[in-house]
Amino acid sequence: MNLANRITIARMLLIPVFILFFAEYPLWLTENSRLFGFIHAYGTYIALGVFIFASATDKLDGYIARKMNQITNLGKLLDPLADKLLISVALIMMVQSGMVATWIAVAIIAREFVITGLRMVASEQGIALSADRLGKLKMVLQVTAIAAVLLDNAPFTFIRMVQVDELLMLAAVALTIYSGIHYLLNNVKLIKLS
Structure with a gap:
């Protein structure tokens, strides 16, 4: 697997990280756990950083694929899929949060x-x-x-x-x-x- 495709897969793997930090957790959990208390206080900002970083990798993997002649059928499939998943998950969670x-x-x-x-x-x-x-x-x-x-x-x-x-x-x-x-x-x- 080439570097461009690895970056695309890494973007997909960042989606659960985004979910972890953006999700809303029960009050009993955020009050009784330092980790979830931290996520409750700062999770949205961390999720934002993960989202922006993941979005930026879209340009990076495309650049590498063209520059290093690493355009593959797998990349053509995964790249738009990763973008759509990232945007869709963010929107669905934002709807859930109002x-x-x-x-x-x-x-x-x-x-x-x-x-x-x-x-x-x-x-x-x-x-x-x-x-x-x-x-x-x-x-x-x-x-x-x-x-x-x-x-x-x-x-x-x-x-x-x-x-x-x-x-x-x-x-x-x-x-x-x-x-x-x-x-x-x-x-x-x-x-x-x-």
């Missing part, structure tokens, strides 16, 4: 299912559909919006009239939907759906 509305998570995750389904159909026909620029921009905006929500608008708390984290999340949803429609329209004609 940080994000359910419809936001559903819209973003549904788009990923549709595009993944299209790619699977194309793959069965021997067609490789790669991500486009809008898809990559969408990922960056999703990561930025999730990070801003996890920070609870912290860098922008001086702006009382506007919730920057909410605006970023709405922009991420809009771009996610738009990029999904754009991707479908550009690629559905390349495959046979019958």
